[in-house]
Amino acid sequence: MPTPSSARLAALTVAAVCGAALAAQTTVLTAPAHAESVRIHDIQGTTRVSPYAGQKVTDVAGIVTGVRTYGSSKGFWMQDPSPDDDPATSEGVFVFTSSTPKVASGDAVTVTGTVSEYVPGGTSSGNQSLTEITKPAVTVVSHGNAVPAPVVVDARSVPDAYTPAGDPAAGGSINALPLRPSAYALDYYESLEGMNVQVTDARVVTATDPYTELWVTVKPDEHRSSRGGTVYGSYDAQNTGRLQIQSLGSTADFPVADVGDTLTGATTGPLDYNQYGGYTLVANRIGTLDSAGLQRETTRPQSPGELAVATYNVENLDPSDTTFAAHADAIVHNLRSPDIVSLEEIQDDNGATDDGTVDATQTMTKLIDAIVAAGGPRYDWRSIDPVDGQDGGEPGGNIRQVFLFNPARVSFTDRPGGDSTTAVGVTKVHGKAALTASPGRIDPASDAWKSSRKPLAGEFVFRGKTVFVIANHFASKGGDQGLTSQYQPPTRSSETQRHLQAAEVNSFVKDLLKVQKNAEVVALGDMNDFEFSDTAKILEGDGELWSAIKSLPANERYTYDYQGNEQVLDQILISPQIRRAGRFSYDSVHLNSEFHDQISDHDPQVLRFHP
Structure with a gap:
């Protein structure tokens, strides 16, 4: 019953076990308008849906933290180096360019464009939406700036509760609920959407797949299996420490890992959301693979009287x-x-x-x-x-x-x-x-x-x-x-x-x-x-x-x-x-x-x- 990097953005995932992928869609939630002098945290807001969705925004400033040049979702992430004091508002956002971006990590830019809520997999998939700036006009102000320090995602920062219950009046949706990043893991990850994040010494809990991606946990003791994975033992055991890892670099350099291996040191990059697993760290720096040497199991033979x-x-x-x-x-x-x-x-x-x-x-x-x-x-x-x-x-x-x-x-x-x-x-x-x-x-x-x-x-x-x-x-x-x-x-x-x-x-x-x-x-x-x-x-x-x-x-x-x-x-x-x-x-x-x-x-x- 089984999700993607550069190759997977153009292909179906192992979740084909569970059916065909749906066509991606962009959902505009309000009528077009115009907003000036807004910051990224204003655009992201305190819920999953931007208060500026459907509006044109002007000269939104940020530092480029990552550039995606492959697949059908070309663009770049940028982050405001001067955050507000509200932990619910993300300071990062993805700018969808559709063609290869002409910016580099460390560029200070201003962006004018339309705020959209993009639903990976299409609205009928039930997926959350990703806040983006689309149809952008990008101005590079300067090069070589320091990229905002990554937010460290670890066992202490990720709440043990996975998600709030959806609003019955909204069909069970959590979209309009105020984010509570200190209470729920999904709210915590959403509050970091588009931002530069980091995991350290993260244990692999799903092996590298044909689409050059893997999964790690930042909670090494969370429902740990006897062989280093993370066990899903009930509908209330979603395992909050799981994160998908993809790469902004060459697929040839992506670690070939098995369950129980560790990405030692820092794995850093923007936090994305996609249809193949939700919140994903798209790494521009990946930790060094430390193999645990997991071996395939062999069962005992049956005795003569055993079937x-x-x-x-x-x-x-x-x-x-x-x-x-x-x-x-x-x-x-x-x-x-x-x-x-x-x-x-x-x-x-x-x-x-x-x-x-x-x-x-x-x-x-x-x-x-x-x-x-x-x-x-x-x-x-x-x-x-x-x-x-x-x-x-x-x-x-x-x-x-x-x-x-x-x-x-x-x-x-x-x-x-x-x-x-x-x-x-x-x-x-x-x-x-x-x-x-x-x-x-x-x-x-x-x-x-x-x-x-x-x-x-x-x-x-x-x-x-x-x-x-x-x-x-x-x-x-x-x-x-x-x-x-x-x-x-x-x-x-x-x-x-x-x-x-x-x-x-x-x-x-x-x-x-x-x-x-x-x-x-x-x-x-x-x-x-x-x-x-x-x-x-x-x-x-x-x-x-x-x-x-x-x-x-x-x-x-x-x-x-x-x-x-x-x-x-x-x-x-x-x-x-x-x-x-x-x-x-x-x-x-x-x-x-x-x-x-x-x-x-x-x-x-x-x-x-x-x-």
Whole structure:
């Protein structure tokens, strides 16, 4: 469920996991007028929206603190070296030139132009707006002036409370609320919008991504994970110390960092706001990278009497990809060749080519051969091809879930009748629960699965014991408002479909348990929602299932790292018979989410138990 530097200003972010980006818009909030002799802090005002929005301002003075010459948002930041005494009013502002600015850092300038409120991602995104001066006439008064000293952003300056509640009369918006920078983190960052800021010895909490950006925390003890990240453990744990870092310099010089590394010394630059994560330090000086040497995790092997069941989102895997050997190595060596693996995001044989192909035999054959080459078993597999273009994901890719299983350790019970449009049911055979088709899809015609992956149910036998496995990939978080939205709390509109999906899966598990109370059921996959979410609660129902990641310490509960928050998107839920004390162990195997060279954006998980 995952945001940009120079490259990202012209591209979609990893948040494409959560849907397509919206077109940027500029919102003019008042009729044009004219204002003379105003200072930058007058323009910024004491709320998120400038009191001069829509007005022309004349000869606004400042010192240039940073120049952006790339992307679609060319311009420069300037700052008043003589601040007022109100901590709510920022002394910096971005001047949008649209073409390459003809100023340099340290220039004293005056600017005449129109004050605008620019909403990154467009007004429908729910994002806050960025106060700018647009259509500027710029006069350089002098060169080589001292740039205003940066404001140090650290654990003491950033409040522990994240945001005020939005104004109900304004639809939940915080835009018009007076800023309280000593009370709320979002208000504090807003009070520094456009100003020169600095973080020192900041620990990396999201690795460098393909768009040459990373995330740090200025609060090293805030919900710290066991491996150096920052855990998102509830809707009230937004983690106030997170900041995105981009660079005004060459992307070649940007640090290639993993979680737990540190940018030692000072990282300094203007504080921006963008659609890919909100408040961002756009650095003209970056600290020196100090590696923590984080290593990829390896789980323990299952014992002869343990069944190992794993889930792994392999991120749009198709035959043209170059990651097969790496995925195979991860399955064999890091996951220790689980007996059953639910694979999510297996694409058809020609990937994103949209020509009606739905078969994935080439994709799976290539993966299985790579696993054998890596020293693993020759897995077998089961799946059901989706109807072309009906399951969401990358257009043309036809992603689906696949059961990978080791036939030397576990057998698959094949029952005919399962196809892309036929609903699997539960029946009784010799007094025990059985699937009417194996593999089969759960209620594929339901609106719950519209443009989304349908759950795949299968019946396995391990040492004479039947285990039911349900592979899932729930609807993405596309359309949800970000944590830095102007609407607080943010709207999570995508939950509606996941709640319907969770109810469908829970109902199916209930059917199994009605027929056989002690049936052993595992529902797993990319749920695209947190272990504390209502989606998880609906899945768990009245005890029919339980999310096994909750057996881990709180600082180890994560499978994904997004905008500095390590969080749970992938889950393995178990029925009461498996949950009985001492019968299972669980591991979230961190081999992707914390690393800049990840082969997927998800970490796999492994459940081991004695059927």
